[in-house]
Amino acid sequence: MKCRVCRGPAVVDVRRHNANFCEEHFLKLCRDQVEKAIHDHRMLEPGDRVLVAVSGGKDSLALWDILLQLGYETDGLYLGLGIGDYSSESGRFATGFAKERGLNLEEVDISSEYGFDIPGGSRAARRAPCSACGLTKRHLFDEAATRGSYDALATGHNLDDEAAVLLGNVLRWEHEYLGRQRPVLPAGDGFPKKIKPLVRLGEREMAAYCVLRGIDYMVEECPMAEGNRHLAYKEALNGIEDRSPGTKHSFYFGFQERTSVLFAGAGDSAGRPTRCDRCGAPGNSAVCAFCRLMERAGGRLPAAPEPVPVELGATRSNGQGSATT
Ligand code: Q46
Ligand code: ZN
Ligand code: ZN
Numbered sequence: 001m002k003c004r005v006c007r008g009p010a011v012v013d014v015r016r017h018n019a020n021f022c023e024e025h026f027l028k029l030c031r032d033q034v035e036k037a038i039h040d041h042r043m044l045e046p047g048d049r050v051l052v053a054v055s056g057g058k059d060s061l062a063l064w065d066i067l068l069q070l071g072y073e074t075d076g077l078y079l080g081l082g083i084g085d086y087s088s089e090s091g092r093f094a095t096g097f098a099k100e101r102g103l104n105l106e107e108v109d110i111s112s113e114y115g116f117d118i119p120g121g122s123r124a125a126r127r128a129p130c131s132a133c134g135l136t137k138r139h140l141f142d143e144a145a146t147r148g149s150y151d152a153l154a155t156g157h158n159l160d161d162e163a164a165v166l167l168g169n170v171l172r173w174e175h176e177y178l179g180r181q182r183p184v185l186p187a188g189d190g191f192p193k194k195i196k197p198l199v200r201l202g203e204r205e206m207a208a209y210c211v212l213r214g215i216d217y218m219v220e221e222c223p224m225a226e227g228n229r230h231l232a233y234k235e236a237l238n239g240i241e242d243r244s245p246g247t248k249h250s251f252y253f254g255f256q257e258r259t260s261v262l263f264a265g266a267g268d269s270a271g272r273p274t275r276c277d278r279c280g281a282p283g284n285s286a287v288c289a290f291c292r293l294m295e296r297a298g299g300r301l302p303a304a305p306e307p308v309p310v311e312l313g314a315t316r317s318n319g320q321g322s323a324t325t
Helices: 023-040 058-069 084-101 110-114 118-124 129-147 159-171 175-180 203-213 229-243 247-263 289-296
Strands: 012-014 019-021 049-053 073-080 105-109 152-154
Touching: 012 023, 012 203, 019 023, 023 058, 023 203, 049 058, 049 129, 058 073, 058 084, 058 203, 073 084, 073 110, 073 129, 084 105, 105 110, 105 129, 118 129, 118 289, 129 152, 129 289, 159 175, 159 203, 159 229, 159 247, 175 247, 229 247
Parallel strands: 049 073, 049 152, 073 105
Antiparallel strands: 012 019
C-alpha cells in the first residue's frame, strides 16, 4: 500500500477517494478538505474568531486542532450534560485537550447552572433524550457564541452525520429541515453564524486523524443514543457505502449543489422576531423551547438575562431534524 502523493508506505486508505496516504499526506488531506469546505461555502474569513463546540469526541477535537493549524482564533465550549459517567469522562478529554495546548475552554455544567440534566429533563418533559439534548445544546451554544461576540460557532458534524441527517429528512420529506440543512447558516435575527467545517471528511478519517495527531478522545458512544433513528440511518448508509464507495459524498453534496435550492426558505417562518420572556433568547415565541423544557424539568435560569439585540426580518427555526450536535 503506497501513498498516492509520495509513493512512500501508506498508513490510511480512503476508499471514497480510491487512494492511500502516508501520515504526512493524510494529515494534509484532512486540513485541505477543511480549508476547501471553509472556502467553498464561505464559512470564515481570515482572522475570524470561532467558538468550537467541543464534546470530547474525535470530531470536535480534530476540528479544533485543524482550525488552530489553519490560523483561526478559537476558543472551546464544553457542555456537561449530566449523562452519568459518559459526561464526566468526555469532560476529562475536552479539558485535557485544552489544558495540554494552553487553549481557552468554557465549561458549562447544566446540572449546577440550570438545575436539570438530560436524563431527568427528558423524562420530566416526556421528550426523547436526544431531542431534549439537541435542543439544550443548540440553545446554549447559540447563547455562548452571541455573548462572546464570536464570528461563528463551529460544530464537528462530519460527512457521515450530515448524510444520515439528510437521509432521515428525505425519508420523511421534512421540507423545513431540508431547507436548513446547509454546511453554513448565516448569522441573523439574533442567532450566530453556524458552520460545519468537517462536512468533507468521514467518521473513520476523523478517528485516524486523532490517532495520528496523538489526540486522546472519548471513544465510547453516549448511552442515550440507543434507539436513536440517526444511528439506523448511519448503518444503512454504511452498508451502501461499503458496496459503492463515494455514495455518501454524492448524496450529500449532490443535494447541496442541485436540490437544496428547492427547499430554500422552507425553514423560515414569516413574522416578527421576538425574544423569550424568560431568558431573552431570540426566537418566534413568547417562551423559548429551552425555557419550556427547563421549566418542565424543574430547572432554573442562573441569572437575569442580558438583553440581546434582535434585528428585524423573517424569524427562523433553529433546528435541523435529527439531533447530531
Ligand atoms: S449526547 Fe445528547 Fe448525543 Fe447523547 S443524548 Fe443523544 S444527542 S446521543 S450526539
Ligand atoms: Zn505521502
Ligand atoms: Zn428562553
